[in-house]
Amino acid sequence: MEDLDLKNIIEDIEYLASEKNSRMILNILVGNYPADVAQILGNLSEENEKYVFGLLDADTASDVIVELDDVSREKLVSELQHERISEIVDEMESDDATDLVAELPDEIAEKVLDAIDEEGSEEVKELLQHEEDTAGGIMALEYVSMPEETTVDEAIEEIRAKAEDVPEVYNVYVVDKEGMLVGFLPLKNLIVAQASQKLKDVLIADVISVPTEMDQEEVANIFRRYNLVSIPVVDELGRLVGRITVDDIVEVIEEEASEDMQKMAGIADEEEIRETSVFKISFGRLPWLLVGFVGQLIAALVLFQFEASLKDIFLAIFFIPMMMAMGGNSGIQAATIVVRGIALGELSPDDTFKRLSREIRVSLVNGMVCGLLLFGIIAIFYNPSFGLVLALSMLAVIINASILGASIPLILRRVGVDPAIAAGPLITTFNDIIGLAIYLGLVTASLQYI
CATH class of the missing domain: 1.10.357.20 (SLC41 divalent cation transporters, integral membrane domain)
Known part of the structure; x- marks a missing residue:
């Protein structure tokens, strides 16, 4: 979004928010990328930011809230009712939902986990067990894995069935009967393979994976070294437990770079540009x-x-x-x-x-x-x-x-x-x-x- 357009939109929305003209605000925001909407919200006054965010449906709000800087998100979430937070968390992917719940006070977090669907609640609780700055802390539980005896045709059908739950499919991970990761199959390889072939006959056995306890900075270095777009995460026994995608790594790189710059400047704790205290x-x-x-x-x-x-x-x-x-x-x-x-x-x-x-x-x-x-x-x-x-x-x-x-x-x-x-x-x-x-x-x- 051009700076001039952004400035004009912010001025328009500030005025419309003061007039409580919700219909016009939503007309302006519709069709914008979540990152652009987050940028607009971040430049509004606190009162108008809260009002405009409240107009967003849960699905849109879940995409926008992860794009906000930490300070803006913390202030915004602190003023939301736990019912509204639950609606938003319910629409988020497991890794993003975990990050948001981890920032909540314990009492609110417990209410949110009780309010969302059981499967999502269990996933968040599972991810919360890992340290925040590790592979387990940034991985998502939405991925496609198949037993090695599965045929190519069956695998493609399974991908179609999981399309709504797994937004981006880069690779199909292949596991044995014990859930141990034995290989992977890039989507392109899967499409060109014969429908009757079994995955164990066409998989790539030389799979790069990371353990759950690996530091996120080391994970980012592996992505950079091998030009990866996703990587499977395994437990201490080698069982597949999650995956990390490149969008998560971009956030890690930005976070680590900011942290290093602040430390090099002698700033002990993370300081956000929008911090007002x-x-x-x-x-x-x-x-x-x-x-x-x-x-x-x-x-x-x-x-x-x-x-x-x-x-x-x-x-x-x-x-x-x-x-x-x-x-x-x-x-x-x-x-x-x-x-x-x-x-x-x-x-x-x-x-x-x-x-x-x-x-x-x-x-x-x-x-x-x-x-x-x-x-x-x-x-x-x-x-x-x-x-x-x-x-x-x-x-x-x-x-x-x-x-x-x-x-x-x-x-x-x-x-x-x-x-x-x-x-x-x-x-x-x-x-x-x-x-x-x-x-x-x-x-x-x-x-x-x-």
């Missing part, structure tokens, strides 16, 4: 700001220790921001590459020494280039000796920052801490303290030559 936002950001605060106090103590040197060559003070900035940028560059490599599964523990070695070589080249530029400028306009000290300091600071930036995420991963947190205030703080000590130490040691 100042205190909630503040409490999410303060922890790492306090780490930076303590780090800068230590940096101030380092400055104090070199007070005499700074009095002897006052000009050195003016280059402190440059040293800190160059070190910080170099550290963040190295950390970003390492964190990305870890997140995408491209960096194994055996690559640690190779990665550090590469970062040292890169920082050596960058440090020499920046140092030579700084030396040339200072040598021409002030003093070659002081220019040499600055150049050596720049080289040492950049090398130190790059090593810290590359090694800290690797160390954190080894001790079981998310490496993404290393690319924010943690590395910046260490760089400031150690970089400052390196710079002022070299200046102090070279005073008699400057």
Whole structure:
């Protein structure tokens, strides 16, 4: 939807909602994609958002509510009666229904599960047993599986019978008598096979599957590596229990990327762009700001220790921001590459020494280039000796920052801490303290030559 069209629609609906003109609002919304309707709702005032959402039938509302951002959905759901929530959950696929029920207060969730149909309730309860960020937590129970003795013609008939319950069929999963996954059959292969052939004779045995306890980020990496559109999920015995589709993985990738960006910025908890609570936002950001605060106090103590040197060559003070900035940028560059490599599964523990070695070589080249530029400028306009000290300091600071930036995420991963947190205030703080000590130490040691 074009931005101009969206703006006009939002203005029209705001006016119509204030006039309680439900017929015209529904005429405008009909035919729009759920994602577009969710975007429109997200830009309305809270009162009008609630009113317009209340006009949607349960089927449409179930598609729209999953497209809303977390904050908007949480506020909207908190004001709905449990009967209305039950109607919406009843229309949702099992994985989406589970996500919504998991966000509800226990008392409301229990009422909703009692109100929806028994089969759907059991499915949601089954999925709620899995950890939220695992394959079991994001899988759906709507899939097509057949015994290996089934014929191709029977399989096609079964797909037709399940068409309403399973919206997208990419593969037919083949199981044995114990429900163990033995293979799969892409829809195209099924269509071109002979009607009388049995699935066990035409299946692809080399099936890629994931266990229920696998982390969702690892699942996303498998999708990316093998260009999958869906993947079966199996329990500890290898029995088929669900499937994950690519639309779920797109959400996982977005969620993980946002989470990593927030951690790299020093935001402890997930913060939504539409969050309005100042205190909630503040409490999410303060922890790492306090780490930076303590780090800068230590940096101030380092400055104090070199007070005499700074009095002897006052000009050195003016280059402190440059040293800190160059070190910080170099550290963040190295950390970003390492964190990305870890997140995408491209960096194994055996690559640690190779990665550090590469970062040292890169920082050596960058440090020499920046140092030579700084030396040339200072040598021409002030003093070659002081220019040499600055150049050596720049080289040492950049090398130190790059090593810290590359090694800290690797160390954190080894001790079981998310490496993404290393690319924010943690590395910046260490760089400031150690970089400052390196710079002022070299200046102090070279005073008699400057």
